[in-house]
Amino acid sequence: MTEPSPERPASGAAVTAAAPAVDLWRRFRGDGVAVGGLLVFLVVAAAALAAPWIAPQDPYDLTAIDLFDGRLAPGEESLSGTVYLLGTDDQGRDMVSAILYGLRISLMVGVVGTLFAVAIGVLAGLTAAYLGRWWETGLMRLVDFQLSFPAIMVALILLAILGRGVDKVILAIILVHWAQYARVIRGAALVERNKEYIEAAQNLGFSRLRIMLVHLLPNCLAPILVVGTIRIASAISTEATLSFLGVGVPITEPSLGLLIANGYDYLMSGQYWISVFPGVALLILIVAINLIGDRLRDILNPRLRT
Amino acid sequence: MSETGTPILALEAVGRRFERSIDMAERLLALFGRRPDRRTVHAVDSADLAVAEGEVVGLVGESGCGKSTLARIAAGILPPSAGTVRFRGRDVAGLGQTERLAYTLQVQMIFQDPFASLNPRQTVGTIIGEAPRVHGLATGPAVAERVARVMHEVGLDPSLAGRFPHQLSGGQRQRVGIARALSVDPRFLVCDEAVSALDVSVRAQVLNLFLDLRRDRGLTYLFISHDLSVVRHIADRVAIMYLGRIVERGPAAALFATPTHPYTQALLAEIPRLSRRRRRFTPVAGEIPSPLRPPPGCHFHPRCPHALARCRDETPALRPVAPGRWSACHLNDQA
């Protein structure tokens, strides 16, 4: 009678061992829309990264650009005999190359900006939720303050002061986006903080840093992943808007937003391609990212699990 | 107290208030003369409880009585807002960092919810092995050995170490929680409704495990439950709580045989029993009051069949009524 009765490992398909990440990928894989979005995003991202090797022309190389080739319609042959698939802009730049290089900048700005904003937001939200007291009050009032202004206005003012530049646009994106993450993470962390496993961790004498990083953070990752993904799209469109308005990236490093702005003057005269094709590229990128984020949210929502 | 020697853990006049914090809007309103509604809950109100080494003390009460708060104060998770917690005679508030860690590790808590009490992102092996590794109780391969040893001790197959909590049954999860506590070699376990969420057949297994651990490791328990039949089975001494106060305390056998406080009597009458068939139910009157607005005087007086006029105004003190038995009721004065 004194022998403890080891519970046998539960058998059956329901308990195949799987790490949460593996499990997430398995469920993501089963979703057609999510996989489609991811494929489109990967293709676009790969094309953008490979731009220097696959683009027909280097749009930064002024010697390769001929002003006489300016504003050629898609498929039109230039004087030198080159066919421009998507036409050229007013400088005579090949639109395909311009879009590929523009995607590169847009993606880089969006991803780098989001990564930093997530890092700052996670740090702020996590510490606010776990440490509480004046730190939480102060940080969250700052977040409220920040979020009470339209993001684009904050960014515009900032860039008006700092001037143009890729680095400055990234800085602006970090500044207008971190508060969103801080709020989301704090919300998630507040829920998790009250669960018994956090009390258990305190009871085992772990340091606050350890509890936050090893116990709290991994359990707040789901909302970070969802919001982070969707917010990359929003960061990209923020950059595009800023560049379109002429305060974003400099003309020497044209992003998609700047390309759209460049073509804007010619839109009414029937030379649609200079604006529309970069616009379509931007649209595809943003829709793909949003689809991934949307599906991630469904997959990670425990209430929708079957 | 009837115990001799220094108790391993003593709560002396321990209290815990929870205050709703006042937000910005209310602070603004306060400027215009509207006084903010500072709702204070006395979750625990001046509780005295001492646990001797090797003893099992049961703490019984219904929802909102403060037993879980008292458990957390005893385990060192929540600081008391009044009173003193002594571990082996020393006030834990005055402990230095290393002594504090030693106290924290020696008093471990077992939680109610076998789902929420395990980190869902860690494997069973990590959950159990983290504390010994972090605190240097074991290093390298010794961590895995220690994990396997405590898993075996709580009746878990060590091959489950690679599983995640959601892949285990409720009973297995609760055993993981117990193994996690045992991994730091505690002397004292605070069990907060530790078997309440388990199925009847699994509950017996886990209760037996607690009894085995008491015998094999000489553990001391503070065993908190709303289930009187479980407490009667496992506890040497019992304390009954109602709305933040301990209303009766004494040796389990005597207290269950002849309860002195009317609340204890009501509670005992209401425990469902297998031996009682087709019972004519005769209920205790009234609701459990909100801890936000407890009745004045003796908190139980609105529901008490023997309430006197003074019960409404005067809080009865917890006083000895027989050797080892304490009760907080004005009726004791009349006998």
Next chain:
Amino acid sequence: MSAPVLDVRGLRTVFHTSKGPLPAVDGVDFAVAPGEVLGLVGESGSGKSVTGFSIMGLVDPPGAVTAGQVLFGGRDLRRLPPEAMRRLRGDRIAMVFQDPLMTLNPVLRIDEQMVEAIREHHAVPWRDARARARDALGQMGIPAPEERLDAYPHQFSGGMRQRVAIAIAMLNRPDLIIADEPTTALDVTIQGQILFEMQRLIAGSGTALIWITHDLAVVAELADRIAVMYAGRIVEQGWTDDVLDRPRHPYTDGLIRSVPAEDAPGGRLHQIDGMAPPLLARPPGCAFAPRCPRALAPCRVDAPEESVAAAADGGGGRHWRCHNPVPAPGAPEAAP
């Protein structure tokens, strides 16, 4: 036994999952007579709640009742068109849940919900329906029912909310109430109050009651008959006294013995080793065999049929499903 209100025969409810069909209820037979209280006892995953939902016709996909009859007043509810079933629910059969918020609409006042529940089934003027609602609250021991009618569900305590839910279930004097763990989340003193009101109400109305719970002690005090479920099947049923005092199925026997005895504190409790089998991987033969101290070779091969007790064994529809039942007290242990 008079003609039963409810006669369930061979009920089978299967949930279709990506990992295969999951038989939550696997051939269940029982009957409830008018005014009778049946305690349906089982642990989590035993299929006791799904049985209740199946009778009510409330099993949603991916689940489905795939076999058996649910005879209610002689009519098979499984053959009833959905509209007729909807009219029956809340009128002749009602259900009470563990969480009363499952049936109470948080944004409607109590009187609106109760009046609606009456007028859904009976052409009564609003005023009369409200008066009936008030009386129903009063009968459930809710103080100041007139004022409480104007309250919203969140303004009630947990115990009061459950009383409201029961009052709503009783509104149309149903023939049968299925109560699924209605007092499990409540404190013992509050549970006692609700059991008291419930007992009084059904004694007055002749309503039959199926009380689904994991708590043997509660059904011991409340039920006339007990049915014990394990892994989707009723393994034993009969009069409360017969089942609890002379259990024949080893699982029932183990359950009863694992409840801490009042007179032997500190001793080791009887324990049923192991755990309930996952529904997807039920062992062949008797589902309890891997945990059973009395298991014989055939137990692991053939699922035992239901044995009907001799009249001497108490009647009351006494059955058990076991190849090697616990011997009746006084009877010698038969050589296996």
